[in-house]
Amino acid sequence: MAEKPQPFQVLYCGVCGLPAEYCEFGPDFEKCKPWLIQNAPDLYPDLVKEAGSKEADKVSDQLSSTSISDAGSSKPKEEVKRLPGGKIKKKEKPEIIIEKMTRNKRKCITTVKGLELFGVKLNDASKKLGKKFATGASVVKGPTEKEQIDVQGDIFYDIVDFITETWPDVPENAIYFIEDGKKVPAV
């Protein structure tokens, strides 16, 4: 009897779900890039190089800015709060979390949490989302008693552009997706 072949494990992209090598032809390569740099650097060596040079730019920016303001302490540090008992609590950075949930069968809901942290009125936002994606959207109390917006349908791939265009105060890098229970930056 022939030997039992082991199933081959294809590396599927954590963002778009395609085999990682096809992300460049996928629905939104830009969004896959951060994931690919982390998880599939061999497939896209150019991306890693690109990111590397960006990092280098950042560092040189930082260096030049520190030299102007002379003190090395101007480097932005995360604020820390001491809680009673001496525990250190990181200051919560406002962020927007987008999660897709599958409701019965293939229907799904995209939830958006955290818009209010950027001064966005949720009722207003929910109306805009509903209009933009021609679907139902509503403000509901989330599991942690915080309000969130539920939008019917899978709008995962268009929502980031919509948020940043509609509310320019929201920086792209404050938006995250929950994918398979993991938090990944949307951009």
Added chain:
Amino acid sequence: MFHRVFSSEEVSAQNQVKASVQRKIRQSIADEYPGLEPVLEDLLPKKSPLIVAKCQNHLNLVLVNNVPLFFNIRDGPYMPTLRLLHQYPNIMKKLQVDRGAIRFVLAGANIMCPGLTSPGGVLDDEVGAETPVAIMAEGKQHALAIGFTKMSAKDIRTINKGIGIDNMHYLNDGLWKMERLD
């Protein structure tokens, strides 16, 4: 084939089929993909019922534990889903399109001969007409589509125009997105 968003709503009936039919399905899959023989019992365990979901356009899906594994049209040959093929990449004959054709294939287009005969393409001369094949792509390791040849590989080479392979199932189509049918 699966161009349109493919959802469970389009599945008109989902049935556990008669034991004799299950046997026939297992047998035709075994005949079509001898390379799967050692794992066939794992994939289609005799103790788990085979479910056949009938969909639009005479499409049938074969599911085990809610996971689509094979599909066919009418009484045509069973073809693996891409997710299954990715696990057992050598069970099908392979034809390769050039890099330029990738985005068309991923948009659901049928595969034109020139995309297979150009320097980036690869033809396996043993492939006849009306055969299920894995569609590979220049510079890529994994299949991007499942096709059904309209002409033999030799004809694709000599005729070199028109559609060479019908695109049955491709990455990100409705079937790809349907990892489970609950």
